[in-house]
Amino acid sequence: MKIRTLCAAGLVLFGASAHAFTQETHRRIVLDAVEYMKANPDTTNFKKLQSGAQRAGFTIDQLAQALGQGAYDVDDFEDTYxxxxxxxxxxxxxxxxxxxxxxxxxxxxxxxxxxxxxxxxxxxxxxxxxxxxxxxxxxxxxxxxxxxxxxxxxxxxxxxxxxxxxxxxxxxxxxxxxxxxxxxxxxxxxxxxxxMPFQPLDNLGQYWFQQFLTKPTLQSLGFVMHTTDLLQPHHTWTTSALNHSGWEGWVNDYYDREKLNESSLVTAALKSYTPLKPTDTDIRPLLTQGGAISYSRGGAVLSSTDHATRLGVAKVVVPHAIAMVVHLLNRAAERL
Structure with missing residues (x-):
């Protein structure tokens, strides 16, 4: 994977050349989480997030794009043979x-x-x-x-x-x-x-969060954001089949048309999680809460391709995915 590096003030921005939620949906979820924080600076850690970006010489939009790219890139890892x-x-x-x-x-x-x-x-x-x-x-x-x-x-x-x-x-x-x-x-x-007992996704997220805490880079933090797959029901019911790719394509197609990122839904979804403390180093409890939400409330999309059924599930899991990223960024802002 070709990587170009920009660094300033100890923060490194990596940009990579370039399914689960589609890769583009992963990117959108992260962008919408940053936008939510920007629109709600009094109830999120947006000010620290923005300050961290500014100290490194980046705009908040550049930070969001880099994080979104990191979330996107995890599906392109060439690490498993x-x-x-x-x-x-x-x-x-x-x-x-x-x-x-x-x-x-x-x-x-x-x-x-x-x-x-x-x-x-x-x-x-x-x-x-x-x-x-x-x-x-x-x-x-x-x-x-x-x-x-x-x-x-x-x-x-x-x-x-x-x-x-x-x-x-x-x-x-x-x-x-x-x-x-x-x-x-x-x-x-x-x-x-x-x-084969493959390691679970929350361990992937925890590994990359540890890398971020050790040396803050937007690439490693972006990789953490791929854990929004835990809000994709097929990834907690655990199957590569049962309308898996069709559902993900549907979410990508209707993300904007059905306003799956509606701000009021994200606000409500934030309350479903136990917020991370400013000093927390293990994010897996938060990630597992996200997985529990998709498992308990998203199983219908494994057996149905009906638009109304999919919409009902999407209106739960997508806002909760955005909310999970907001919680992660609230914690990460303390390290930027």
Missing amino acids: LCGATTGNCQMAPVWGLGAAIVKYTSYWHFQNHGAGHDQHGNDFGGYNYNKLTVWGDIDNMAASWLYGDYLDDGPGGLKGWFGDGSKYNSYSLTEKNYRLGGNSSPEMYADFEK
């Missing part, structure tokens, strides 16, 4: 992915399964694990059949296919380690795709 059980050849996407809503294997880190509870890593809610899905469909089954026995790339000399070891990245010791956050893992847990 699965390797063939027979060939040992490692790839970052299935050959049929573009036609089946699985573009890259990195998307498997973008779930939090509220139907299965804790996982073998020690997380309160696990991530995608085909063996523990409570709902599933054609794309889940296609992946599990196509990738049966395939393993997560764990570097040269690790797990192997029958005819070789084609390691390209060592996703286990890099990506999985980043999202492990002190939990229990072993390469053997990732030896067969159909039983």
